[in-house]
Amino acid sequence: MAQAYWSSVFTSSADQTWAVVRQFNGLPDWHPALRASEIVGGGNGLTPxxxxxxxxxxxxxxxxxLVGLDDAERKLSYEIVEAPLPVRGYRSTLHVQAVADTGGAFLSWHATFEPAEGTTAQEAATVLEAAYAPAIAGLHTIIA
Structure with missing residues (x-):
């Protein structure tokens, strides 16, 4: 199984950061490559x-x-049902942790997947990480 990963440290607290990240339907608020999100089935956007x-x-x-939403651990996990990405079996977790010495937050975005036919694991990871980086940069702009 291949992996992709991106992370960042925030000056906002873990609780402040988590309050934004946990909104499964809120990704377009901070991902510059997305213009809309709509819950089309299975609950209200906060229900696995x-x-x-x-x-x-x-x-x-x-x-x-949405596969899991754990407020105590500050983890949100989801899987791709259908997307124009060079991956299969994609499952991802965003995890917000407190940074003890600054009072800030550490956010990690980790995914496991199989590369699609004709794509190497590194090529697929590069595509995914190229999407994570601007998303996390956008998150920095909406929480301080």
Whole structure:
């Protein structure tokens, strides 16, 4: 199984950061490549099983299912149902942790997947990480 990973440290507290990250339907608020998100099934967006339909600024669409939302651990996990990405079996977790010495937050975004046929694991990871980086940069702009 291949992996992709991105992380960042925030000056905002873990609770403040988590309050934004936990909003499964809120990704377009901080991901510059997304213009819309709609819950299209399975619950209200805070219930495992909820399915969101993301629309990119380029018109591409992504269907993702919320697998887990753990407020105590500050973890949100989801899987791709359908997307124009070079991966299969994609499952990802965003995890917000407190930074003890600064009172800030550490956010990690970790995914496991199988590369699609004709794509190497490194090529697929590069595509995913190229999406994570601007998303996390966008998150920095909406929480201080």
């Amino acid at each position: 099983g909820a399915v969101r339909l993301l629309t990119g600024t380029d018109g591409s669409t992504y269907q993702e299912r």
